[in-house]
Amino acid sequence: MTSALLQVVWSPGSDHLTGVCHCGAEYRADGPVEVWQWLLAHPDHEASIEAGID
Amino acid sequence: MVFPRNQWYVAAYGEEVGEELLARTICGEPIVFYRTGAGDAVALADRCVHRRFPLSEGHRDGDRLVCGYHGFTYEPDGRCVAVPAQTRIPRTARVPVYPVVEQDSLVWVWIGDGDADPAAIPRAPWLDAEGWVVVRGMEPLEARYELLVDNLMDLSHETYLHGGYIGTPEVAETPITTSVDEEAGVVRVSRRMKDVECPPFYANSTGIKGRIDRWQDIEYQPPCLYLLHSRIAPAGLEPAPDGDDSAAFHAEIVYGITPSTETTTFDFWMVARDFALDDPEVTTYLAESNRTVVMQDVVALNLLEKVIATEPEGYQELSINIDTGGLAARRLLQRMTDES
Ligand code: FES
Ligand SMILES: [Fe+2]
Numbered sequence: 380m381t382s383a384l385l386q387v388v389w390s391p392g393s394d395h396l397t398g399v400c401h402c403g404a405e406y407r408a409d410g411p412v413e414v415w416q417w418l419l420a421h422p423d424h425e426a427s428i429e430a431g432i433d
Numbered sequence: 434m435v436f437p438r439n440q441w442y443v444a445a446y447g448e449e450v451g452e453e454l455l456a457r458t459i460c461g462e463p464i465v466f467y468r469t470g471a472g473d474a475v476a477l478a479d480r481c482v483h484r485r486f487p488l489s490e491g492h493r494d495g496d497r498l499v500c501g502y503h504g505f506t507y508e509p510d511g512r513c514v515a516v517p518a519q520t521r522i523p524r525t526a527r528v529p530v531y532p533v534v535e536q537d538s539l540v541w542v543w544i545g546d547g548d549a550d551p552a553a554i555p556r557a558p559w560l561d562a563e564g565w566v567v568v569r570g571m572e573p574l575e576a577r578y579e580l581l582v583d584n585l586m587d588l589s590h591e592t593y594l595h596g597g598y599i600g601t602p603e604v605a606e607t608p609i610t611t612s613v614d615e616e617a618g619v620v621r622v623s624r625r626m627k628d629v630e631c632p633p634f635y636a637n638s639t640g641i642k643g644r645i646d647r648w649q650d651i652e653y654q655p656p657c658l659y660l661l662h663s664r665i666a667p668a669g670l671e672p673a674p675d676g677d678d679s680a681a682f683h684a685e686i687v688y689g690i691t692p693s694t695e696t697t698t699f700d701f702w703m704v705a706r707d708f709a710l711d712d713p714e715v716t717t718y719l720a721e722s723n724r725t726v727v728m729q730d731v732v733a734l735n736l737l738e739k740v741i742a743t744e745p746e747g748y749q750e751l752s753i754n755i756d757t758g759g760l761a762a763r764r765l766l767q768r769m770t771d772e773s
Contacts, residue, residue, distance in 0.1 A: 383615035387757050389608030396754055401615075411757040415764070 385418045387411070400424065436460040436578075436692045437656045437769035439545030441554045443689030443701050446569065447538050450474045454498070456489035458693045460544045464531055465489040469496045474540050475509040476531035482513065488528070537561050539689065539701075545773065555654040559685040559705035566710050568720035569703035572731050576738035578656075578692040579763065581700060584730055585659050585688060586622060586759040588649055594733060598726050603629040603647075611757040618765055622651040622758035628668040634722055635665045638715050639682045639708055644668040651758065655765045661686040682708045696738055702727050 386399040390407070398406045398414040400421050408414035417424055442459055445466060449455055455466040456479055463479035465488045479487045481500040491501035497514065498507045505526065506515035513526035532549035534541045538561040543549035559565045574581060584590065591600035603626050610623045626647040635641065648664040666681035689701030704723050709715040752760060 385613045385615065385761075387611040389610065389754060389757075391608070394754065396757060411752050411754060411760050414757065415760055419764075 387414050387418075435695060435770060436544070436773075437766060438773035439543075439547040440656055440769065440773070441534070441541045441543055441549075442657045442691045443539050443699075444476065444533070444542040444691070445540040446571070446701070447474075447535055447540055450540050452493070454489045454491070454493070456487065457699070459542060459699075460692050461694055462544060463487065464542065465498070466533075466540070467493065467498075469509055471496075473509075474533045474535055476533045476542050477507065477509075477511055478529040478531070480528065481505055482526050482528055483516075538567075555658040557658065557660060557685070557687045557703075559707075560687060560703060564710070565685070565705045565707055566716060567703055567705045568716055568723065569701070570720070570724055570727070572700045572702070572724075572727055573693070574698040574700045574731055574734055575696070576698060576734040577696050577741075578690050578698040579766070580734045580737055581688075581690050581698055581730075582653070582655075582659075582762050582766065583759045584734060585661075585690070586620070586651065586653060586762050587755050588622075588624065588651070588661075589755045594729050595726050597633060598722055598729075599632050599634045601630040601632050604649075605755075609755065609757065611761060613761045613765070618655060618769075620651075620653045620655070620758055620761045620765065622649075622653075624649045631665070634719075634726070635682070635684075637722075638706070638719055639665060641665065641667055641682075646670065653758075653762055655762060656692075656769060657690055659688040659690055661688075682706070696742075700727065700731065 384401050388397045390397050396408050396411060396414045398408060398418045400418055402421060404424055406417045408417060444457060444459055445455060450466045451468050457464055464476050465479040466474060466476050468474050477488060479489050481488055481502065483503055483505050486500055486502035488498050488500055491499050494506065496509050504517045505513055507513055507528055511528045511530040513522055516522055532543040534551045534554055536554055537557045541554050560567055589605040592602055592605035607624050607626050612621045628644050629647055631641050631645045646666050646668050650662040652660040663684040663686055664681050670680055672678035685705040687703040691699040693699055704719055
């Protein structure tokens with residue numbers, strides 16, 4: 380049960396952050412507040428997968 | 434009070450607790466520490482049950498504490514065994530005792546009511562291990578502990594606040610990876626720098642002349658223990674395929690972040706190294722320059738606390754990418770505070 384790992388990776392060469400939820404869903408965000416909001420919305424973020432910005 | 438309770442906190446270094454009475458307020462609770470003849474560290478509420486005189490202002494009678502006001506006398510377990518001018522000791526004459534554990538050269542105290550499980554104390558084994566040399570100190574901070582957490586979670590400030598010591602331009606320019614282990618309650622922030630400038634702090638202590646590969650791996654175990662695993666190696670020196678990294682230089686930077694009052698903090702700082710073990714000049718250099726770095730933070734955070742005190746309720750700050758780990762730490766601390 381090490382499934383509760385939330386990760387935020389700074390996308391190389393960009394200003395974007397990619398959030399990776401323990402459920403496997405990913406999301407690209409413009410800032411840390413947005414990325415944590417999305418990660419903590421689990422499990423209600425299914426629809427937002429790949430819904431990142433620009 | 435606004436602190437996470439039912440938690441272990443670093444109260445002191447082992448050598449600070451001895452014959453003398455040590456008074457320290459932890460999470461708003463005044464506590465007196467001392468060591469018994471058998472060598473055990475003891476922590477009692479620093480308030481006499483009679484008229485609340487601080488017991489730390491009294492004196493010892495062997496393992497007992499004698500109140501400096503009217504002489505109530507307490508055993509290390511908090512029981513009152515003598516009161517002036519009468520033989521009957523009131524049944525309620527007892528001061529609260531705090532669970533204490535000494536581990537990794539630190540004196541940990543349990544603040545709270547629940548189950549004080551020593552197995553829950555986070556580890557920093559380098560502080561007390563063969564093959565490492567440690568320098569350390571403690572600076573009292575006139576600022577809330579959250580400001581120190583923010584400060585340590587975002588090392589890009591090294592470039593600006595600690596230029597000439599540990600900061601080089603690359604620190605602020607290098608992206609970070611952040612993770613939160615929700616179950617273990619640990620925040621990790623990693624920054625890997627390849628072929629970068631070596632800051633004086635490491636050039637002078639390791640003797641490396643050229644450029645370096647520099648890794649910073651933060652591991653924060655809220656509320657109290659912050660570890661920064663720092664790896665410094667000549668540029669291009671990779672760990673071996675089996676993971677052996679003994680050719681690199683390692684520094685384990687440890688902070689005990691202990692709230693004292695709502696706006697003051699104990700900043701316990703330690704640097705353990707696995708190189709130049711027999712070189713007292715390196716020890717002196719690291720002790721002095723790390724203290725300088727810590728004081729740069731202390732001055733900045735004390736200033737910030739003053740600013741916060743004058744600002745209107747609900748002031749909105751701005752967070753950017755470098756704050757990803759700091760925000761995660763704040764959330765875990767908030768959760769711990771709410772639960773306690
Ligand atoms: S206040 Fe301690 S004995 Fe009176
Ligand atoms: Fe700093």
